[in-house]
Amino acid sequence: MTAQKALSHIRVLDLSRVLAGPWCSQNLADLGADVIKIERPGAGDDTRAWGPPYARDADGNDTTEAAYYLAANRGKRSVTMDIASAEGQALLRELVKHCDVVLENYKVGQLKRYGLDYDSLKAIKPDLVYCSVTGFGQDGPYAHRAGYDFLIQGMGGLMSVTGERDDLPGGGPQKAGVALTDLMTGMYATIAILAALTQRDRDGGGQYIDMALLDVQVAMLANMGSNYLNSGKPPKRWGNAHPNIVPYQTFACSDGYIIVATGNDGQYQKFVEVGGRGDLALHERYATNPLRVKNRDELVPLLAAMVQAHSRDFWIDQLEAVGVPCGPINNLDDVYKNPQVLARELVMEVPHPTAGTVKLVRSPMRMSGAPSDDAATMPPPLLGQHTDEVLRDLLGHSDADITTLRHKGIL
Structure with a gap:
């Protein structure tokens, strides 16, 4: 008997886009959850257009799938749906009844206008776990500001301790080479969702999770934050040196x-x-x-x-x-030729509808109680690839219903 992955009993309705939210839902998909990614008809996740580079087909020609998008969306099913329309909102509420988790990163208050906020959805799914990811959280003077990783790295102090010393050539603040705050927010959101699901198993109730990029950035300063709180002195940049150890x-x-x-x-x-x-x-x-x-x-x-x-x-x-x-x-x-990276098989190839195959980085989560062979992992989906499948198989809509919704621009 083949072991099931840890979250194979969980379904996630993913309304997020770009990186922090999709990174969280990709983690959940890697752990076996059925992740349904809701995207705008005709456009989809912003990162689909964040190229070049793009995945290439067997002849070396670019597909429409940007490499950025591929990095954060494996293992999901894509459904296109206009949630700004009344019919799209009704469809989404139907889907919520079949889901355990809703993940979203809309501006504060935007989904409430559509009747898709936590209070509205928990009325139809009382044990729902609902996670909102924003730049600054649901309250406070900055709550309605848009939050971007680069800005938060600066505002949250990371750039004050990253970069060469001010008194050396090239000195000054630097951002991290990847969107570190987005990625860490996705990781914290994953942990919070798993904790909420565990609590639901105990008491049967759902809950709301408020994740903010700024909160995460301040928290992840770790020893640097602690150094300041206990000394009152803001730490400075040391470049590639260490403030407390030489060399x-x-x-x-x-x-x-x-x-x-x-x-x-x-x-x-x-x-x-x-x-x-x-x-x-x-x-x-x-x-x-x-x-x-x-x-x-x-x-x-x-x-x-x-x-x-x-x-x-x-x-x-x-x-x-x-x-x-x-x-x-x-x-x-050098990294992808490193013998340890090769031995750990960190790169995997999965079939792809337009590229033939795409190379992805394997999840670093290795669990003895779950299948270790990820060869069957679903590739990052094409825009709307699973719309008919989900509406037909999960919600019971007929092909005629789906065709009508598509002609109205709802799908």
Whole structure:
């Protein structure tokens, strides 16, 4: 008997688009949930048009599926529906009766105008778990503002601790290379939904989840936030260095860059001995980490010159041999050729209606009680690919009904 995935008994009605919400619903789909993605007729999720690059067919020609969209929408079914219309709203309310979770990221109050807010829907589905994702939450002076990842990274403090030191060339604030706040909000939303479903299993009730990008960004500052709250001093940017450990940073080799992360004095001693500078191990100004932190401005240039004298492979081979944490700074070509990435089979190919196959990154959630073979994972759906299937099989609409709704522009 084949084991079922953990959430194979859960159905999610996904009204979200772009990244934070879709990242959450993709997690739920990876765990086995039936995710029904509601999209605007003729347009769909904004990210469908966020290309190039696009998925390519067997002849190397671009399809209409942007790579950005593919990253966050596998395992879902796409249904087109005009929820601004009365008939579309009625259809959505029909669907809600068959779903456990509603996920949305509309502006505060917008779905209430359509009668699709939590209070309206829980009247027809009392045990509904309803999760709203917004920039700033459902209350407070910024509640009605639009929230975008880049803005929240700045407003929420992440950019104040990200980037090169202000007193060094290239210094200044930097955003993360991916939409980190969106992704973390999607992760927190996933956790909150799973917790709400677990509580529903105990008491039979649903609940409302209010997820805000700004809340998530402030929370994920972690030790930096705690440092400020307990010292009263805003932390500054350190670039690729560490405020509390030296050396714990990038260094330029003769042919590239490496990361060296010496977490204790013993590792530091081995590092400088490999580089032929054992004299720096017992130096009165560098012998302990507190001394190295205090005197970093004079020590780091000495270490930089030492590292520059040898190749990247030399340092990685020699430091790994003596147990000093180190590693390369890979581009994505390097990443996907990395033997560990290959061994973990992090890239999978799934059949696709227009591209033939598409390459996707496998979910990192590996569970012994669920199937480990994701070969049958559904690819990110084409716009409206499952509209007829869902309306016919789940809601019992006839083909004639569906044709009529489509002619009216509802689907």
